[in-house]
Amino acid sequence: xxxxxxxTEIRKSILAEIKADVEKMKAKHGxxxxxxxxxxxxxxxxxxxxxxxxxxALSVGFHEIQDDLPEDISEADLLALIEKYNNDPDxxxxxxxxxxxxxxxxxxxxxxxxPDKDVDAFHPVNVGRLMIGxxxxxxxxxxxxxxxxxxxxxxxxxxxxEVVVVGRSNIVGKPIAMMLAQKGVAANATVTIVHTRTKxxxxxxxxxxxxxxxxxxxxxVKPEWIKPGATVIDVGVNRVxxxxxxxxxxxxGDVDFDAAKEIAGKITPVxxxxxxxxxxxxxxxxxxxAQYALGDL
Ligand code: NAD
Numbered sequence: 001x002x003x004x005x006x007x008t009e010i011r012k013s014i015l016a017e018i019k020a021d022v023e024k025m026k027a028k029h030g031x032x033x034x035x036x037x038x039x040x041x042x043x044x045x046x047x048x049x050x051x052x053x054x055x056x057a058l059s060v061g062f063h064e065i066q067d068d069l070p071e072d073i074s075e076a077d078l079l080a081l082i083e084k085y086n087n088d089p090d091x092x093x094x095x096x097x098x099x100x101x102x103x104x105x106x107x108x109x110x111x112x113x114x115p116d117k118d119v120d121a122f123h124p125v126n127v128g129r130l131m132i133g134x135x136x137x138x139x140x141x142x143x144x145x146x147x148x149x150x151x152x153x154x155x156x157x158x159x160x161x162e163v164v165v166v167g168r169s170n171i172v173g174k175p176i177a178m179m180l181a182q183k184g185v186a187a188n189a190t191v192t193i194v195h196t197r198t199k200x201x202x203x204x205x206x207x208x209x210x211x212x213x214x215x216x217x218x219x220x221v222k223p224e225w226i227k228p229g230a231t232v233i234d235v236g237v238n239r240v241x242x243x244x245x246x247x248x249x250x251x252x253g254d255v256d257f258d259a260a261k262e263i264a265g266k267i268t269p270v271x272x273x274x275x276x277x278x279x280x281x282x283x284x285x286x287x288x289x290a291q292y293a294l295g296d297l
Contacts, residue, residue, distance in 0.1 A: 002232075002264040005154045007146070007276040014149070014280040015060055018287050022061040025290065033290035034063035035093040035119070035282075036085050040078065040104070041071035046097045053095065056279050062286060065091065075104045079112050086114040092293055093119035093286035116292065119285035122171075130175055133182040138292065139285045144176035146277025147212060147233050152186045154266050156210060156231040159188040164208035166221070166254070168195045172214035172235055180210075201225070213254040223259035232260060232267040235274045 022032050035057045039050045050066075057064050067081065078096075085091045094117045100106050110118075115125035121139040129136040140148070151158060163180050167173035173193060181191040194204045205211055205225040213221050214235035226232060236254030243250055253270030261267050268274055291297040 002261040002267040003154070004261070005150050005231075005233075005266050005268045005273065007150060007268060007273045010150055010153050011276040011280040013153075014277075014284065015056070018280075018283050019060045021287055021291075025287075025294065025296070026061070028296075029294050031090075031290070031294065032061055032063055033092045033286045034065065034090055035095060035286045036065040036067070036091050038067045038069065038078070038081065038094070038096045040069045040073060040097070040100055043099075046099075050097050053279055053282060056283060057286070060283055060287075062283070063090075071101055072103075075108065078104060078109060082109065082112045086112075086117065089293065091117065092289040093117055093282075095119055095282070117289060119282055119289060121285065127170075127175075131178060133178075133187075134184060137179075138288065140179065140281070141171060141175050142278045142281040142285065143172050143235065143274065144179055145281040145284070146274055147172075147176050147235065148179055148186055149281065150233060150268060150274065150277060151180075151210060151231060154231060156266060158186055158210065161189045161209040162207050163189040163191045163210045163212065164204050165191060165193050165212045165214070166195070166201070166205070167214035167216075167235075168193050169214065173212075176212055176214075215254050217254055218252045219254070219256045221255040221260070223256055223263050226260055226263045228263055229265035230263075232264045233274065234268050234270050237270060237275060 026032050037050050037053055054064050085094050094113050096109055110122050113123055115123045118126050121141040126139050165173050165177045177191045177193045180187055180189040192204055194201055202225045206227055208230055210231045212233045216236055218238040218240055234253035234255040238252050239249050240252045241250045251271050
């Protein structure tokens with residue numbers, strides 16, 4: 001059976017590393033990274049994400065600024081707040097929790113964030129920097145960065161590997177494919193992107209030494225599509241029902257985990273795989289932003 005790549009465990013190591021770096025920063029500069037989180041409205045999913053981000057930021061020693069804005073805030077007021085934070089040298093990361101209410105233009109908001117404080121890495125400047133690669137890619141988008149980190153820390157060789165990415169979204173599929181195909185460390189792979197219009201999904205997946213699946217379709221990848229010994233990263237988070245006893249939502253990935261783990265060499269579970277990594281990488285970006293601001297990078 002496959003080795004299970006635990007996002008929960010890797011996250012712990014990453015957060016401990018960040019905490020140690022924050023202590024060094026505090027000793028050297030008398031400053032710590034500061035993350036501003038902006039939440040508009042009270043969508044329960046968004047509230048719980050933001051709460052977890054704040055809790056994690058505080059746990060690694062960051063400062064936190066939290067704005068809970070009313071659902072009906074105007075776009076202009078939101079943009080003004082972002083501008084204020086853009087100009088505040090003590091704020092290193094600005095995170096606007098998405099999605100935003102219908103009356104606010106999400107693109108306009110993302111574009112308003114100073115790219116050097118855009119710790120989600122959704123600003124077109126950061127998307128472009130990722131494409132250029134190397135030192136230009138200051139902030140990597142959090143979920144793809146988490147995926148790359150898991151592949152590396154699982155001991156999987158990326159250089160020269162055949163990678164197949166299922167899905168071509170802007171937040172997962174496209175960026176992870178580009179990151180793994182780049183020249184450089186934790187990269188140099190031969191990458192294929194497959195999607196809804198791909199003719200023979202199975203044939204592509206079968207060639208993959210590293211299979212990254214981000215389709216949002218529960219159980220899409222069948223065990224017989226997996227190359228024996230491959231590293232399988234399942235990004236999918238699908239709510240497939242509710243446990244009647246505990247009342248908890250049942251989550252399933254895009255890969256048929258129980259069968260796949262008999263064939264893969266290494267595999268991520270859902271939950272407890274890629275999910276926990278995303279917030280850890282948000283913290284890493286915020287730390288990095290502060291290190292740049294203080295001249296340490
Ligand atoms: P998306 O819906 O934007 O994109 C899905 C992509 O998969 C599309 O490009 C589509 O072409 C492809 N696809 C869909 N069905 C397919 C099929 N049957 N065959 C081949 N390709 C198919 O989704 P997304 O935002 O990239 O997210 C994908 C999954 O990852 C979702 O389940 C989402 O919840 C999860 N996700 C998890 C995290 C995390 O754990 N931190 C973060 C982001 C997304």
